[in-house]
Amino acid sequence: MELVAALLEDHEEIRSLFDKVAAGPGPRREERFDQLREQLVRHEVAEEAIVRPLTKRYAADGERVAHARVNEESNAEAILKEMEGTEMGSARWDRLFERLHTAVLRHAAKEESVEFPRLQATVDPAELTKRGTMFATAKRLAPTHPHPMTPNSPAATMLLGPVAAVIDRARDAVAKALST
Ligand SMILES: [Fe+2]
Numbered sequence: 204m205e206l207v208a209a210l211l212e213d214h215e216e217i218r219s220l221f222d223k224v225a226a227g228p229g230p231r232r233e234e235r236f237d238q239l240r241e242q243l244v245r246h247e248v249a250e251e252a253i254v255r256p257l258t259k260r261y262a263a264d265g266e267r268v269a270h271a272r273v274n275e276e277s278n279a280e281a282i283l284k285e286m287e288g289t290e291m292g293s294a295r296w297d298r299l300f301e302r303l304h305t306a307v308l309r310h311a312a313k314e315e316s317v318e319f320p321r322l323q324a325t326v327d328p329a330e331l332t333k334r335g336t337m338f339a340t341a342k343r344l345a346p347t348h349p350h351p352m353t354p355n356s357p358a359a360t361m362l363l364g365p366v367a368a369v370i371d372r373a374r375d376a377v378a379k380a381l382s383t
């Protein structure tokens with residue numbers, strides 16, 4: 204799939220998961236939040252590995268654009284870390300979730316309005332398709348579960364682990380795979 208199409212598809216999925224969790228208490232809220240967290244980590248780590256280098260190299264004002272997006276992602280990552288150990292549905296959790304929701308929506312909108320059009324304007328379509336395949340691979344490689352072979356069951360998503368470790372593991376695996 205072409206890179207920007209793949210990125211937009213992810214954004215839609217992430218927005219929809221946010222909506223489901225934002226809808227409030229329900230039997231599957233925790234599972235959905237874990238799912239959201241996992242999608243978010245996979246998506247942002249793969250973007251970091253595949254999209255940002257392309258932006259820096261080819262996009263108009265690429266260094267600045269890539270830098271701004273990385274800052275937004277670090278901010279979302281910091282909020283995710285803050286949410287850890289906070290009871291879902293508590294006032295603090297709700298506040299942090301709202302902050303995360305707003306930050307991620309703004310970030311995705313910036314990618315869609317500033318970064319992706321610049322890539323489409325300067326990168327050859329064949330290259331964007333090749334990068335789309337690499338992006339899908341990077342997402343798959345990011346092991347967000349402690350046991351990558353465990354089926355995608357609710358029990359498995361609960362084992363996601365501390366978010367900092369999950370993100371580090373995902374980054375390492377993607378970097379290692381891309382360097383071989
Ligand atoms: Fe992003």
Ligand SMILES: [Fe+2]
Binds near residue numbers: 210214
């Ligand atoms: Fe994105």
